[in-house]
Amino acid sequence: MKRKLRFGMIGGGRGAFIGSVHRIAAIMDGQAELVAGAFSSDPQRSADSGSDFYLDPLRVYPSYKDMAAAEANRPKDERLDFVVIVTPNHQHFGPAKLFLESGFNVVCDKPVTFDLKQARTLQKVVERTGKVFALTHNYTGNVMVKQARDLVKRRKLGDIRKVLVEYPQGWLSSAIEASGQKQADWRTDPKRSGAAGCMGDLGSHAENLARYVTGLEITELCADLTAFVPGRTLDDDGNVLLRFDNGAKGVLHASQISAGDENALSLRVYGSKASLEWHQEHPNELIVKYPDKPREVWRRGNDYVTVPGQFTRVPFGHPEGYLEAFANIYQEVFRAVRAEVSGRRVPRNPDFPTITDGVAGMVFIDAVVKSASRGSRWIKVPQS
Amino acid sequence: MKRKLRFGMIGGGRGAFIGSVHRIAAIMDGQAELVAGAFSSDPQRSADSGSDFYLDPLRVYPSYKDMAAAEANRPKDERLDFVVIVTPNHQHFGPAKLFLESGFNVVCDKPVTFDLKQARTLQKVVERTGKVFALTHNYTGNVMVKQARDLVKRRKLGDIRKVLVEYPQGWLSSAIEASGQKQADWRTDPKRSGAAGCMGDLGSHAENLARYVTGLEITELCADLTAFVPGRTLDDDGNVLLRFDNGAKGVLHASQISAGDENALSLRVYGSKASLEWHQEHPNELIVKYPDKPREVWRRGNDYVTVPGQFTRVPFGHPEGYLEAFANIYQEVFRAVRAEVSGRRVPRNPDFPTITDGVAGMVFIDAVVKSASRGSRWIKVPQS
Amino acid sequence: MKRKLRFGMIGGGRGAFIGSVHRIAAIMDGQAELVAGAFSSDPQRSADSGSDFYLDPLRVYPSYKDMAAAEANRPKDERLDFVVIVTPNHQHFGPAKLFLESGFNVVCDKPVTFDLKQARTLQKVVERTGKVFALTHNYTGNVMVKQARDLVKRRKLGDIRKVLVEYPQGWLSSAIEASGQKQADWRTDPKRSGAAGCMGDLGSHAENLARYVTGLEITELCADLTAFVPGRTLDDDGNVLLRFDNGAKGVLHASQISAGDENALSLRVYGSKASLEWHQEHPNELIVKYPDKPREVWRRGNDYVTVPGQFTRVPFGHPEGYLEAFANIYQEVFRAVRAEVSGRRVPRNPDFPTITDGVAGMVFIDAVVKSASRGSRWIKVPQS
Amino acid sequence: MKRKLRFGMIGGGRGAFIGSVHRIAAIMDGQAELVAGAFSSDPQRSADSGSDFYLDPLRVYPSYKDMAAAEANRPKDERLDFVVIVTPNHQHFGPAKLFLESGFNVVCDKPVTFDLKQARTLQKVVERTGKVFALTHNYTGNVMVKQARDLVKRRKLGDIRKVLVEYPQGWLSSAIEASGQKQADWRTDPKRSGAAGCMGDLGSHAENLARYVTGLEITELCADLTAFVPGRTLDDDGNVLLRFDNGAKGVLHASQISAGDENALSLRVYGSKASLEWHQEHPNELIVKYPDKPREVWRRGNDYVTVPGQFTRVPFGHPEGYLEAFANIYQEVFRAVRAEVSGRRVPRNPDFPTITDGVAGMVFIDAVVKSASRGSRWIKVPQS
Incomplete structure (x- = not known):
């Protein structure tokens, strides 16, 4: 064509x-x-x-x-x-x-x-x-996120035991929606944003990232959501305990009131043999940690990276960012x-x-909101 | 004398x-x-x-x-x-x-x-x-931990909203206690370690650090503890949701099975005006973040540090570590x-x-174990 | 239009x-x-x-x-x-x-x-x-490079005293041109690359970056160039002492044989009142250091950044990279x-x-090669 | 005994x-x-x-x-x-x-x-x-400096090609000796400090570190020394090109006027097979870089560290610093x-x-001062 x-x-x-x-x-x-x-x-x-x-x-x-x-x-x-x-x-x-x-x-x-x-x-x-x-x-368009997934798939980490995913932002630390900031306005409005604020906007990204890399499904969760800024009705912060279908445990937290944090999405996955971490604000690197040898810094663009080359536009050391992942x-x-x-x-x-990921995201948001509204009780997450 | x-x-x-x-x-x-x-x-x-x-x-x-x-x-x-x-x-x-x-x-x-x-x-x-x-x-002997407490006390962060404290280690990722490693042996033994493993050893440090810096007390918690390594009876990993006496929320997690992590205690405190973070493995720095100005890296030994000079042995740029804090x-x-x-x-x-801190630590351990043993329910933490 | x-x-x-x-x-x-x-x-x-x-x-x-x-x-x-x-x-x-x-x-x-x-x-x-x-x-298309220039222009650093600019790469650590790698082939060939190899390709970028940010001109230099990889005729590494028109001193070094380095261009500018540093591989940050207050990390996309907004495509914390600068x-x-x-x-x-910058770059390359070919003597750099 | x-x-x-x-x-x-x-x-x-x-x-x-x-x-x-x-x-x-x-x-x-x-x-x-x-x-008492030397000795880097050693400090950015600061007073006084200021105090440390790790001797150098702060007679800054006895090249620069830098001694050694870098302000880590595999972060206290255990007092992740190295x-x-x-x-x-190292240090200082005083000409460094 x-x-x-x-x-x-x-x-x-x-x-x-x-x-x-x-x-x-x-x-x-x-x-x-x-x-x-x-x-x-x-x-x-x-x-x-x-x-x-x-x-x-x-x-x-x-x-x-x-x-x-x-x-x-x-x-x-x-x-x-x-x-x-x-x-x-x-x-x-x-x-x-x-x-x-x-x-x-x-x-x-x-x-x-x-x-x-x-x-x-x-x-x-x-x-x-x-x-x-x-x-x-x-x-999930980031090369080093794909690399992380590949390492998990090839069992380089062994069995996954723990997943830590977090997404702190600080831009809603004060009630900027009151002054008509357009992005803040609709995102804090339950009529336009949905039942969740922070958890819908950021929590769903975090859930998606964790699922993409680990291939695991969340089976139970316990969520504590808060609207810290006076006058706000939707959560601007949330902490969630996670249990996965293979027995792994985890924590997901996200925030819009983490003053001074920008877009600090990160993922850590711990396995029985090795672990990895990826930080969205430094997306060209993937850190791999072992119990018995030096930790490694995998960097986008190198020949040892097993992700298809089509996802890489410029050579190593020439930073790619948010737009390239998109x-x-x-x-x-x-x-x-x-x-x-x-x-x-x-x-x-x-x-x-x-659409499967889309539904999974909405299931997650729904479960988080339900847990929080029932006194932060544990909720079973329906599996599709 | x-x-x-x-x-x-x-x-x-x-x-x-x-x-x-x-x-x-x-x-x-x-x-x-x-x-x-x-x-x-x-x-x-x-x-x-x-x-x-x-x-x-x-x-x-x-x-x-x-x-x-x-x-x-x-x-x-x-x-x-x-x-x-x-x-x-x-x-x-x-x-x-x-x-x-x-x-x-x-x-x-x-x-x-x-x-x-x-x-x-x-x-x-x-x-x-x-x-x-x-x-x-x-x-809490670290100069920059004391500096963090001082910033909180002087209200530089405003009202504390969120506290993230974590303590991942990886040295017990496999059952080294079985091979007679002395430190592993008693720490994984309920007769010598107490009712908690990871939470007693690391969780109590994390709790103490958070309390020292913020001055807040934990009023409720919900803990999910796990013994990941086969044959182990005490928890080697735990994730805890926290609520504090001023309405702040938080997460505490600690682990002995975070393969490749060493002694990665860290604390993040988010306030209505500013935030701070401190990482034990880079103890000479304190990061202070603002919604509206460049983030700052406060470094031990400088004149702007308000902690008494007695706690500093060598000038800025000459790293102090674990022993000096001790x-x-x-x-x-x-x-x-x-x-x-x-x-x-x-x-x-x-x-x-x-001894007050000691009792508070035991109250925390006790509450965490109780929560976990009751299906990870929320527990009110008794205030002294 | x-x-x-x-x-x-x-x-x-x-x-x-x-x-x-x-x-x-x-x-x-x-x-x-x-x-x-x-x-x-x-x-x-x-x-x-x-x-x-x-x-x-x-x-x-x-x-x-x-x-x-x-x-x-x-x-x-x-x-x-x-x-x-x-x-x-x-x-x-x-x-x-x-x-x-x-x-x-x-x-x-x-x-x-x-x-x-x-x-x-x-x-x-x-x-x-x-x-x-x-x-x-x-x-020089990087936002935080423009910010650096603006800080210098507004005299936030005082008088510039020292400039360190370096550009280490490692991709030519071995004779890959021999195996027909296209980029390596012409860049190591004096008939296509010019009188300089590493200094033409990387040194001229470094010179341009230093000049852009500081506004200073190099008046004298002393260059030591080397072709480390056997069979190579053009320099694959060079170290240059610099003197500037305001009395500042500096060092410029660049390399294609710094094994394992990728595209590690960086600039440090030291003034009488403050200093700054910028690293191409982490382009969204600019570090500003003071003798008497905490060092600052300026981050792209914040309101305090004085560079025109047109140069920024995505909000803070969403990393921009090489392509966006281009x-x-x-x-x-x-x-x-x-x-x-x-x-x-x-x-x-x-x-x-x-074209003025282009000529300045060629003057620099010419002077570096002359200095090196005359036993690494000091050379006066002609001012346009 | x-x-x-x-x-x-x-x-x-x-x-x-x-x-x-x-x-x-x-x-x-x-x-x-x-x-x-x-x-x-x-x-x-x-x-x-x-x-x-x-x-x-x-x-x-x-x-x-x-x-x-x-x-x-x-x-x-x-x-x-x-x-x-x-x-x-x-x-x-x-x-x-x-x-x-x-x-x-x-x-x-x-x-x-x-x-x-x-x-x-x-x-x-x-x-x-x-x-x-x-x-x-x-x-050279730092464990990871010893590790660096060991890697060089075991030929893990191949042939050494380039050595970058730098020691920027900023504490003498202004004339604090005028106000009677005791340390500044004697260090800027030729009668007590010797023929060099910054180069005697810091340059000699840098030279010693490079020699310790690489085992190479400097055979020629070209030094540009400056006293930037008005009224000062001894150099408070210096940039030096180096040539080593095996054909390697290098740069050594040191400064007391790098405003905001603290004690930023660092060493980078590039070989034909791999490279390493060590930063004094983060002494527990050694970075090893390869042309063809992920870069490694070697960390003090791990079993893979080949330096004798006697030099390590606390386990990995418990930072050691300046005093422990001393x-x-x-x-x-x-x-x-x-x-x-x-x-x-x-x-x-x-x-x-x-004393051999002591003499080598004085030979270096002597050569640097001679080079500078003769218009920054190249000087042959006498070998002992």
């Missing part, structure tokens, strides 16, 4: 955060181009944003419904190969369902939906339509989309997060 | 670990000298150890009881100013009580006793005798002992851990 | 390294698109590469001369706004001169030319044509190119490296 | 810095005791200091000459086993020569003498008297002194710095 993929975008207009991340990640490898969008629920803002991106005004829409209707009728050589949804959480389900059912592949920001019920419904839509659906739990998710999505569009078989276990 | 202090030692003979740490810490500042001891329950080993230390054989004893009896009768100018107890946990209470009641000041390794009941009894003995009793929770505990003990011996008033709130 | 900029590329076809870096950096912000190229001196490889990039075959050329001739005749609405030159060093001058004289703006990889004479000639061409000419000394160079180039293309005034002191 | 060693001290009274370091290092292992001293050229201060150390006033002297005379006449069972000299540089030679010739073993602070001539004379005295003479280039020098000295005192053969190549 000798052409770039064409995509449209729902949300992500002027003033948005994650929209520009998706755009950069999607286009940086020269494999895709943005050609359409409903960038805002405010039609003027949508139009202005389309102009910022040098789009044909005819393909910039005042609403996602208009866009779905119009784009579905485009001729084949103009047709969108996929649609990217980057709206607040409560506006994922509607466009995702509509575009899937209109015959489009979909990339959606996380968490997948507003609540678990929507997620399960959407899962059926994905299965029924057979379209590609990808969820941007972007941190772009790695897209790169895998492109392979699936090109297959789908060409009528070839879509990969069965693609290396990007799918 | 123009002389060195004289001390004797219970335990700490050939093959011991913590005994030599106490000796170095006690003598390095030229303020005290070892003159007597019952270094082992094996009389020959005790004698050989005394010879290693160049002691007068007449003051090297086959048992602590013999030692107490004989030393109590020494003339004043030979009399021991204090006794150091460095035996396994189940042998703290006996000698501590005996020496206190025989009129000696006592330094005791942690945890203070085998169980909480003994601790409460010993507390009464300490109060009744009026002697100095110090517990070597040595990590020696700082002794330095404070010496002030109290010199006062006691001279008939002056003993400091009321000395900057070393006391 | 409501459209993306159009660019073409000389070199950078299949198997190249820096070509893909330029492509990603140029397109990631959605401001430019690749539409033409002479990607290789091998016509088939050029054609295949054009196909990889989904280009119109009519705009993929067998040579840069063909390309210049054909593209100069394109109608205005198809015309290239700039050309990117990413060939080996000995092939910079030819296409740069030709495209400038054919009326195109030019972005050229570093070092600017094969030798100093070419550089001075090219400088005249740039001045005469009035076109935009940018040199991708990409490291893209920052392009972003500034785009502003100049848009001005030039629109007939507006081109910025006088743009924040990207210009 | 079943007793502690007895030692006396020249210098190191109240207000001194390095004196207390020597005292702690000498006594911490319970192998030696301070029994005599001439602690200051001010008799009252000497007496007061003796009292601080609980010494017998009869063995506290107003001058080192008095002390030598009196102590030489002590009976055998009171006789000093060694004397420690911790005076400013210009007062090393006199007492060292006198005590050696009076039959005492001597430990002397570095640099060994005021100038090279004195050093050569002292070397003859040492040889003639056959006494133990040790120089406290303390950094004490390791003493520990080796004690072995030699016990042999000498017992009439046994003194070790031929002891693992502590000897």
